[in-house]
Each structure stands twice: as structure tokens, then as C-alpha cells.
Amino acid sequence: MQNKLVLYNSLSKKKELFTPLREPFVGLYVCGPTVYSNAHLGHARPAVTFDLLYRYLTHTGYKVRYVRNITDVGHLENDADEGEDKIEKKARFEHLEPMEVVQKYMNTFAANMEQLNTLHPSIEPRASGHIIEQLELINEIIQNGYAYEVNGSVYFDVLKYNEKYKYGKLSGRILEDLQSNTRSLEGQDEKRNSFDFALWKKASPEHIMKWPSPWSVGFPGWHLECSAMSVKYLGEVFDIHGGGMDLQFPHHECEIAQSTAAHGRESVRYWLHNNMITINGQKMARSLGNFITLDQLFSGDHPVLKQAYSPMTIRFFVLQAHYRSTVDFSNEALQASEKGLQKLMKAVEALNKIKPSNSSTLDIEKLKAKCYEALDDDLNSPILLSHLFEGVKFINSVTDGSEKIDSPGLESLKELFNTFVFEILGLKDETSGKNDEKLTGELMKIIIGLRQDAKNNKDWPASDKIRNELKNAGIVIKDLKDGAEWEKE
């Protein structure tokens, strides 16, 4: 298999040639959402980024098993014994069963992801369905001597772990720094060190999401589910682990420690982290309250939104920046994305109407090579898009008559656009596919004919009237050299 994909590995902090452990199989694990409220713009970033990776790996010919977890056990609100489970809190607030909350937001998340045209992962395991696996993992860690039990809770012994392995290698933390810098929070008396983290927590009586275990009736620690489920579905060592940069520490650091402590070796070969979406320069997050949900974006129903933005506009917006850069939300930026996407889609449409000439004025193979080059360089989607826009310009020029393309060239250009725009970037034409499309087309043909008659008679008031009234109805007429085209606004 031809393999030129280079990925930035957060662990080595370098770009590395991607080579799967067991070609042609690729194991991809991505941290999914905690389902206690609606998905917001920030969630679109990893979803689209890793969807692109999944699509590209698949396109390359790999057999990818893509696992994205659903965190439905709930995390504590803070690192204290009196902390509250997010899902429970929400459940009480909305008078729902915890699993009802989970189901509700799992459904909306799935719906939003479909709107963004992300492909479904191969497996979407839920933490609550893998309590046994998590218990087993805790046992292994205890047996290997890297965890201790206090009052029915089990904690990971970071200091002990650090003697043999290096804790903090992913996030660049040094244990001594952590020791001196960790905030002193309440309820940490049980831990030997402030940086130790829970593998199992004993539940307080009012806690309703709890399971029996050898140590207590309780619930699993915050980082455990990913370690347990990735191993279950991808093996003790697997290729790629992705997630947001904000998860690097402590979540992914703890995952590394847990897996290494349990299995004696590291699980993940390539760590990939997407950067944040910011708003007014600050990270968009549920906890900061500065988020805009995807539903709000799609409907325009939010004070800061000047208009609604379609799912594909959001997808295009995300793809226009490299995944390791922050990308700042603004109406202007989204409007620019909307226009850019329209331009791209119009060109694809125009491409299907082009009549080939005897010769070509563009080297399609070269353009294609540049597109692959962009993706191979750590999934550089903005560069890929810039190359595609080179193609857009060419297509429009052919339509204009200033460039030419021959029949084989036309076929490969169509294939190129189909491959990159739809198959790999996962964009789709949002304007087409309506039921009444055909009838509307017929009607428009008649109207355009009438207008053509008026124009032939130089009856400009009549032709302008038709055009203006169509415009009022949301239909724009575009006069061409021979005939006219129309489109919905």
C-alpha cells in the first residue's frame, strides 16, 4: 500500500510517517462527548477532524476500526468528595432518569453529527456498558502495584508509577512541578499525593449512578473508560488516539499511565490532538458558558449570530483551518466560509455541464498530486482547499471559454473533485436533492422561455419584471451568452 501520510504525534512532538501496526488494519480511538447537554461548535472540531482522518485512511485503502466513546457515567464536577455527577445533576434538574438524560443527548449528538455529514464510527461504546472491563483494569493495576485502596476508593499511585515509567511525557509535565503547583482542593485526604487520581470512587448514599465492586458500591474514575474500551476493541497496542488538546492533561496522561501500569507497555502509537475553537479569542466550552450549540448555529437562534449557518458551512469553516491551529468564531468568518463553499459547489455543478474540447490547458494529474501532498502533510485541509480552488478557477474559465479541457481530462477532473470534495472532505451539496426539484425545473424552463421571448422582442420591461418577481420569490436569473440559468438564493 502506498503510504505517505505524515501525522504530528503529540507524544514525540514531531511529524511522523504513519505506519499501521498491522497493515491493512488501522485502529483509531477518539474521545467522544460527555452526554449531558447539547453539542456545541467546539464538538464539531474533533468530529470533523477525525472524520477527515477516517475518510482519508479509508480512501487510502486501510481497513479502519474507528471507535469513539460515549461518556455516560458522568464525571465529578470537581476533584472533591462532595463533587456532583454531571449527568445526575442534569437528571434531577430535568426530572429525568440519568439514562434518559444520556439517551436524549446521545440522540441529539448523533443527529448533529449526521448533519455535519460525519461518518458513524465503527463502534460507539458507552462507559456504563463497560463497568466490568473497567473493574478488571483496576484489578490489573492493583496487582501490578500501582494503585491503592482507601475507604472503598481506589487511587492510582503516580509516584510509584513514576519510579519505573515517566509520568507526564505527553503533556510535558514534571512531577515535582505538579507537586508544587497543584491546587489544594477539599476532600483529597484519601490520596497519598494530590496528583494521584481515582480509579474507583465509593459512592455517597445519595449518589444514584453506582455499581458494585470488590472495594465498594461506587463508580469508575474519570480516565478509566477510555483505557478499558480502547483495549477491548483495538487491542493492548493500537495505532491512533485522538481528542481535543484540552484533554491532553490530565485525561490522556492518565490514560497512558493506566494502560502502561496494567499492561507494562504503552497502548497508543500516535497521539493526535485537535486545537480549540475560540470565541473572542477565548476557548469555547460548556463550562465557560460562551458556547453556541450546533442547533443554534443551524437555526441562527442565538444573540451573537447574525444569521443561520448550514451544517456544511460549519464543516467547511472547520476544514478551512488546520486542525492543530485555533480557529476563531465570528459571523464574518462564517459568512466567508458560506460564500467559499457556495463557490466550490457551483463549480462542481458547472463541471458536470462542461463540454470537452480536443486539448487541455491544465495538468490534472499534477493538481491531483498536489491535493494528496496536502493531505499527506498532517491532513492540511486548508492547503487542499486552496488547490481545489485552483481547480474551481479553471472550471469557471473553461465555462467562460478561456481555458480548455479534453475528454479524458474532464473525466479525471470530475473524479478528482468527487474524490476530494465529497469522499474525503465529506462536503455535500445542500441545495440539491429536494422532491419538487424536477417540477420546479420544468416550470423554470417555461418561465425562462417566456422571458427569452420578451428579450427577443426587446421587451425589457417584461423581461425585467419576470426577473424581479422571480428574485422576490427567491430565484435568481443569470443570463449567459446563450440562454439563461437560474438558482435558488
Added chain:
RNA sequence: GGUCGGUUAACCGAGUGGUUAGGUAGCGGUCUGCAAAACCGUUUACGGCGGUUCGAAUCCGCCACCGACCUCCA
């Protein structure tokens, strides 16, 4: 305070030791009965100060500002 990253033209956003990224907006032109679209051309770029170099926005140092993580977070 510690660790890490960023600062690119009107806006968004790539990239690189010497060659036009791209999108959006603006301006001029072509086309057009007018308009729109499209095409062609175009506008004050690389935070500041030093250094290395024939040449730096790109490498190095210092400074300023912004952000992320250090608590759940995509």
C-alpha cells in the same frame, strides 16, 4: 507562578531562508440592454528590538501582547 503554543495584509486562514497560498470583502477592467455570475488586474502582510546570512516574515536571542493546560471540558 509552572509548562506549552500563538502574534501574517480589511476579515478568516496557509506557508516558507530568495518564487502569487486560498477564501471573503474592497477597488479597476472584460462580458452584459441593465443586473448577477464568471474571468483578468489590484490594495497598507508577516507584533517590537537586536543577531546570523549575499538574502529572514521564515533561523537565534530578548521584549511585548494573546491564549491553552495546570479542576470537568472537544
